[in-house]
Amino acid sequence: MKTMNRHTWSAALFLFVLTSEPAYSELKPGYIPSTAWMRLAPHVSTQQDVLDLFGPPYDKVEVKAEKFLRYVTGRNADRLKPCFPGGNERVTLWQYRHVNAHEGEKYFYNDDIRSSREYSYIAFHNDGRVCGVVPSNEDF
Amino acid sequence: MFTKYTPIGLGLLLLFGSQMVHADTLEGYQNSTTRQQIERMDEQSRLNAKDTPNSPSTGIQGSALEGQLNRLRAEQEAEQEAKAATAAKNQAELEARWARESVRMREEAALTDTVRATTRARELQQIESRQVSMRAYINSLPANTPMTIANYDQLLDLAAPWSELMLPMIELAYRDYPQAFVVRYGFLKLSTCSGLRTVAVAVPNQQTIYDEERKPLEECYPQQLSAALPYLDYARQYADPLDAALACALMAGAHADLAAFDSRSGFDALIDVRPMRPRIATWLNKRSLPCEAVVPTGSPFHTGLIEPFVRDVDARASGYRWDRVTINSQFLWSMVARTSWVGVDIKDPQAVASLYSKVKAQYLALHENMFRLTR
Structure with a gap:
């Protein structure tokens, strides 16, 4: 009877572990798909929209605007320049880490995938609306 | 056990043994098949090479071995x-195929350029004719009078569907x-892409999308819902009953076809869908659930x-169909x-249903026309 009980508990524990595994559609907090940044509409989406869609950020990074703009180029730089009107002020950006592949039920970032970027950075207006969002390979 | 004669005995024994082995080996060789074969081969080669001196030679010239080697060499050369x-034949075939492929690609590119140029000319012609109508309408208005809501309605109707x-x-x-x-502002945010041509957004295919439009278009579809939702949400709460009901209809349509807002190219985009779809649905529900109070289920506007x-949009979402409706289409x-709703009582289910039938017929006609424009 004692052995039976132990087996029953083991089976229950195993089932609990099995069923409490995150569902396929779940991502770790701070992680988003590498194209998800396109879902935000600059100057329209709010911080609450970002939280609803992406969850809390992986990090809130403080960086000098000029330094940040040195590492983003082309269209991405054009998108963010208007967000830093002071030129070289310290800005706080929300950082999300990307996933772009999955194996079974696990999402991960595969840097072999061409044109993929590892992070998203979101700059906000003072009123909380999204000012600009860009993908980047730099970890600030 | 050992005596002084032991080494002598052992020595004699070894000498006798070695003689026996030697005699056996030599006799074995002289009687062996190998020796007989070698002798027969030498005899044969002497007979075959009559003009060579009948003396033993260390070279293979004229020997059977030379013949075999020559045969082998000839076989290798032939091979x-x-x-x-x-290889030369394969190479020639490959080059011919590549040449044919290059010609085909050049012809295809030339055809695409021709089709694009023709499409562009037709597009500009249609846009210009709308501009002429709009200018004529503006010129017909009394000078120095502010534009009214009706004026803008009229101008927007004249401009439609050209974003x-x-x-x-x-x-x-x-x-x-x-x-x-x-x-209406929210609707256009939901269905157009600023800076891109109507044809590229409404009928996206290889011939309608220019290379420089590909990336902006890829980024535009996922953004449309975020761009439109605050306006639709505002309309639901504060606009007049018709506009509030229309906002709810658009949100319901968006909910039925979330795939319309997925990025339509790129390997990464495939990964986006599964984790993002439930989050987008929940996010949209926050705004669309209060619609039950605006347009209750079973109300004339709802039915x-x-x-x-939603049925038409959902049908498109479950598989591409020509006779179905895309939610994010101008x-x-x-x-x-x-202007479509002038004289329509939104509390009359027949009148509302009849209006929707006309909307759908117009949608399909516009889609067909736009598609024909690109052929």
């Missing part, structure tokens, strides 16, 4: 020649009358418009245009 011939003309016009209309145009609309303009 190499055959291989070289096959190149509608977007600047809706910006002005929304600036002057935000409350009156909020749902006459929202239900068939061809649905007549559904939100104020």
Whole structure:
């Protein structure tokens, strides 16, 4: 009877572990798909929209605007320049880490995938609306 | 055990043994088949080479071995020649195929350029004719009088479905009358891509999308819902009953076809769908659930418009069908245009259903026309 009980508990524990595994559609907090940044509409989406869609950020990074703009180029730089009107002020950006592949039920970032970027950075207006969002390979 | 004679005995024994082995080996060789074979081969080669001196030679010239080697060499050469011939043939075939492929690609590119040029000319012609109508309408208005809501409605109808003309016009209309145009502003945010041609957005295919439009278009679809939702949400809460109901219809349609807002190219985009879809649905639900109070299930507007609309949109979402409706298409303009609703009682289910039938017929006709424009 004692052995039976132990087996029953083991089976229950195993089932609990099995069923409490995150569902396929779940991502770790701070992680988003590498194209998800396109879902935000600059100057329209709010911080609450970002939280609803992406969850809390992986990090809130403080960086000098000029330094940040040195590492983003082309269209991405054009998108963010208007967000830093002071030129070289310290800005706080929300950082999300990307996933772009999955194996079974696990999402991960595969840097072999061409044109993929590892992070998203979101700059906000003072009123909380999204000012600009860009993908980047730099970890600030 | 050992005596002084032991080494002598052992020595004699070894000498006797070695003689026995030697005698056996020599005798074995002389009687062996190998020796007989070698002798026969030598005899044969002497007979074959009569003009060579009948003396033993260390070279292989004239021997059977030479014949075998020559045969082997000839076989190898023949094999190499055959291989070289096959390789040359394959190479020639490959070059011919590549040449044919290059010609085909050049012809295809030229055809695409021709089709694009023709399409572009037709596009510009249609846009210009709308501009002429719009200018004529503006010229018909009394001078120095502010534009009214009705004026903007008329101009937007004249511009539809060309987003190149509608977007600047809706910006002005929304600036002057935000409350009156909020749902139409939201609709155009939901269905167009600023800076891109109507044809590229409405009928996206290899021939309609220019290379430089590919990336902006890829980024535009996922952004449309975020860009539109605050305006639709505002309309639901503060606009007049018709516009509030229309906002709810658009949100219901968006909910039925979330795939319309997925990025339509790129390997990464495939990964986006599964984790993002439930989050987007929940995010959208926050705004659309209060619609039950605006347009209750079973109300004339719900049964006459929202239900068939969602069915049509959902049908498109479950598989591409020509006779179905895409939620993010400016061809649905007549559904939100104020002029379409003049004289329609939104509490009359028949009138609402009849209006939706017209909207759908117009949608399909516009889609067909736009598609024909690109052929």
